[in-house]
Amino acid sequence: MSPEVPDKGVLEATLDTIRDAVLITEPYPDPVITFANAAFYGLTGYTPPEVIGKTPALLQGSNTPPDWLDIFRQPASSASDAPVEITNYHKDGTPRQLEWSVSSWPAGKPAQYLIAVQRDVTGLRDLERHHLQLQVLAQMQKLVSTAGLDLRVLRQKVADVALEATGAEAAVVEEAIGDDMVYTAVAGTARPVMGLRLPIDASLSGICYREQVPLLCPDTHQDPRVARSTAEEIGFRSGLLVPLLHEGHCFGALKVYSSWPHAFRQDQLELLEMASQVLTASLHDARQFKREQERRTLLVDSLPLLISFIDDDYRYREINAAYTRWFGLEPDRLLGQKVVDVLGQEAFDNIRGYMSAALAGDQVRFETTVPYALGGTRPVEAEYIPVRDGEGHVSGFYALVRDISERKSAERDYLTRAYNRRGFDQHMETAFATASRYGRPLSLLFLDIDNFKPVNDQCGHAVGDRILQKVASLLMGLARESDTVCRWGGEEFAVLVPETGLAEATELGERLRKAIATDVKSPLGPITVSIGVVERRPRESRKQLAHRADKALYRAKELGRDRVEASGS
Ligand SMILES: Nc1nc2c(ncn2[C@@H]2O[C@H](COP(=O)(O)OP(=O)(O)OP(=O)(O)O)[C@@H](O)[C@H]2O)c(=O)[nH]1
Numbered sequence: 001m002s003p004e005v006p007d008k009g010v011l012e013a014t015l016d017t018i019r020d021a022v023l024i025t026e027p028y029p030d031p032v033i034t035f036a037n038a039a040f041y042g043l044t045g046y047t048p049p050e051v052i053g054k055t056p057a058l059l060q061g062s063n064t065p066p067d068w069l070d071i072f073r074q075p076a077s078s079a080s081d082a083p084v085e086i087t088n089y090h091k092d093g094t095p096r097q098l099e100w101s102v103s104s105w106p107a108g109k110p111a112q113y114l115i116a117v118q119r120d121v122t123g124l125r126d127l128e129r130h131h132l133q134l135q136v137l138a139q140m141q142k143l144v145s146t147a148g149l150d151l152r153v154l155r156q157k158v159a160d161v162a163l164e165a166t167g168a169e170a171a172v173v174e175e176a177i178g179d180d181m182v183y184t185a186v187a188g189t190a191r192p193v194m195g196l197r198l199p200i201d202a203s204l205s206g207i208c209y210r211e212q213v214p215l216l217c218p219d220t221h222q223d224p225r226v227a228r229s230t231a232e233e234i235g236f237r238s239g240l241l242v243p244l245l246h247e248g249h250c251f252g253a254l255k256v257y258s259s260w261p262h263a264f265r266q267d268q269l270e271l272l273e274m275a276s277q278v279l280t281a282s283l284h285d286a287r288q289f290k291r292e293q294e295r296r297t298l299l300v301d302s303l304p305l306l307i308s309f310i311d312d313d314y315r316y317r318e319i320n321a322a323y324t325r326w327f328g329l330e331p332d333r334l335l336g337q338k339v340v341d342v343l344g345q346e347a348f349d350n351i352r353g354y355m356s357a358a359l360a361g362d363q364v365r366f367e368t369t370v371p372y373a374l375g376g377t378r379p380v381e382a383e384y385i386p387v388r389d390g391e392g393h394v395s396g397f398y399a400l401v402r403d404i405s406e407r408k409s410a411e412r413d414y415l416t417r418a419y420n421r422r423g424f425d426q427h428m429e430t431a432f433a434t435a436s437r438y439g440r441p442l443s444l445l446f447l448d449i450d451n452f453k454p455v456n457d458q459c460g461h462a463v464g465d466r467i468l469q470k471v472a473s474l475l476m477g478l479a480r481e482s483d484t485v486c487r488w489g490g491e492e493f494a495v496l497v498p499e500t501g502l503a504e505a506t507e508l509g510e511r512l513r514k515a516i517a518t519d520v521k522s523p524l525g526p527i528t529v530s531i532g533v534v535e536r537r538p539r540e541s542r543k544q545l546a547h548r549a550d551k552a553l554y555r556a557k558e559l560g561r562d563r564v565e566a567s568g569s
Pocket residue numbers: 415448449450451452453454456457460461462463464465468489490491557561
């Protein structure tokens with residue numbers, strides 16, 4: 001022993017009594033161990049013959065930085081220098097987090113020995129890690145509850161939290177689509193590679209997804225499973241990958257990575273795995289919800305119905321694809337627009353009352369006409385269904401609008417465009433219901449062209465047809481909007497007149513008779529009509545009313561034609 005260090009034996013005896021592990025080594029570059037205290041043997045599991053004469057390299061393992069022995073190169077110049085934390089390994093292979101402080105001995109002179117003190121901070125780091133894990137998991141729970149079922153938002157949050165929790169440079173959510181792993185959310189330096197696709201069979205994430213196992217990749221340069229060129233391209237040198245698993249079904253992988261090798265530890269992989277378990281349930285629900293939504297949208301879009309949600313400011317908030325077809329406008333030209341701006345003032349005025357009723361909470365159903373993309377208007381049947389928010393306030397209503405032009409044309413007579421019997425019956429039903437419920441008057445006119453047979457026989461059917469058309473158009477022109485003109489059959493017409501008593505209906509009959517006699521002519525002379533008029537009696541059926549009208553008409557014929565006969569009540 002050198003005379004400059006006469007007290008090394010005393011030192012060693014003292015070191016054996018302290019709790020921190022201590023090594024005494026030769027100076028750098030070959031820090032051969034000349035002494036280890038009892039705490040060191042206890043900490044590492046080695047025996048003196050396995051340690052003395054070796055270097056501290058015997059403590060290193062897969063997660064130890066390759067250049068860690070540099071800490072012996074520049075020993076601390078003062079006690080205040082921060083210790084360096086290194087992952088070393090027990091003899092049985094278990095990793096330990098050790099804080100190393102290396103100093104020269106004797107102090108202030110050229111180093112003859114180095115004294116290396118190691119404090120085992122594994123327990124402390126475990127505690128810290130558990131604390132962090134709890135924090136991260138709490139954060140995950142929070143984000144899951146706030147992200148709702150919006151798949152895009154949720155994916156993004158998963159990537160963001162994974163990035164933050166692991167301190168990685170990049171985080172990616174990869175989902176299996178067809179034969180590829182597709183980057184469906186990216187964070188950190190992975191941002192420019194959103195949407196990247198890699199074959200499942202030729203990527204590390206593919207393995208993680210297929211085999212449903214978490215993977216720690218310390219260095220892509222040393223890992224034959226890595227698609228090297230893509231790894232280089234995205235700056236992936238080391239990383240962690242966990243499968244996105246829900247109830248045994250795997251739908252992708254969550255990956256965090258760094259452009260440096262050995263940037264991650266096993267415990268971070270465990271954390272990521274725990275986090276992914278919390279997240280995948282929500283991701284799975286959001287994926288299901290999106291699929292369900294797409295299915296529903298497809299269904300709603302393929303219905304022959306215009307379906308929209310209109311808010312309490314009379315603006316379209318949701319529309320199905322039928323709107324685009326009907327108005328010839330893309331959804332973004334309709335969404336957020338006011339109904340009046342889309343339909344025009346006139347059509348809006350027709351429905352404004354129904355809209356107010358729906359916003360007051362009533363479910364309403366009505367017929368109207370609305371403008372159509374190809375010009376003109378079309379008849380529609382609309383139903384408004386109010387929607388209430390959590391506090392019972394009506395926030396808007398669903399509008400279900402059906403094109404009824406075909407049904408309407410089925411209610412019309414092909415030759416004259418007056419209502420046919422089917423259309424007339426429907427109007428009769430409604431008019432009867434209103435008249436009897438509110439005790440309102442309702443009258444019916446039956447009208448038959450006089451001596452039509454000779455016209456037909458002598459002038460031909462084409463002439464007869466034109467006369468029928470002319471009579472019908474005169475009747476429709478003279479009747480009110482609320483009246484219903486019907487071709488009852490052959491050369492016989494009916495006019496239903498709501499809100500009108502017998503006297504007024506008889507006057508209308510006279511006006512019609514005169515107009516026809518004046519305006520409609522055949523090659524054989526003017527065309528005249530005979531008319532029977534009746535007013536509905538209380539509790540009278542439709543059939544009884546029609547029968548009386550027919551009798552009145554018959555009387556008009558009997559009494560010489562070209563006249564109006566009213567049947568008193
Ligand atoms: N051109 C044409 N004629 C029709 C049509 N439907 C019925 N008619 C004709 O209407 C005529 C009805 O004749 P009748 O029932 O004998 O009565 P009328 O000659 O009008 O005599 P009165 O009713 O007693 O005044 C027949 O010649 C039918 O062929 C039609 O759609 N087109």
